[in-house]
Amino acid sequence: MEVTTTQYKHCDLVKATGRIDSFTAPQLAEVMDAITNDGRHKIVFDMGEVDYMSSAGLRVLISTQKACKRFNRGEIILSAVPRRIYEALDLAGFIPLFKLTDDPTSAVGQF
16 A cells, blocks of 8 residues: 655645555554644545555544544545445445545545
8 A cells, every 4th residue: 555645735635545454554544643643634535546445444534533523623535435445434334424525626625
């Protein structure tokens, strides 16, 4: 898995490619924690090139969302979610917890 970040004026764009599993989820957690620990709580997570996400990846998303929404500071928006991962999020009951967009540009525009 590769993770790239881009900082914009109003939010941060995090793009992941490859598999997010129990081996690579800590790397994603480090990136998300670094952003929130730096006082930035508006994040767009571009999942367009994510092939697979395990429960470890879902835990990272939930913990990041909790950190972002704490004290109403911001949130994480999931962008370009692949169908299989969307189905996993739906099955786990996580869809109501996140805003979802079709492309990163519209997600960045929401902040």
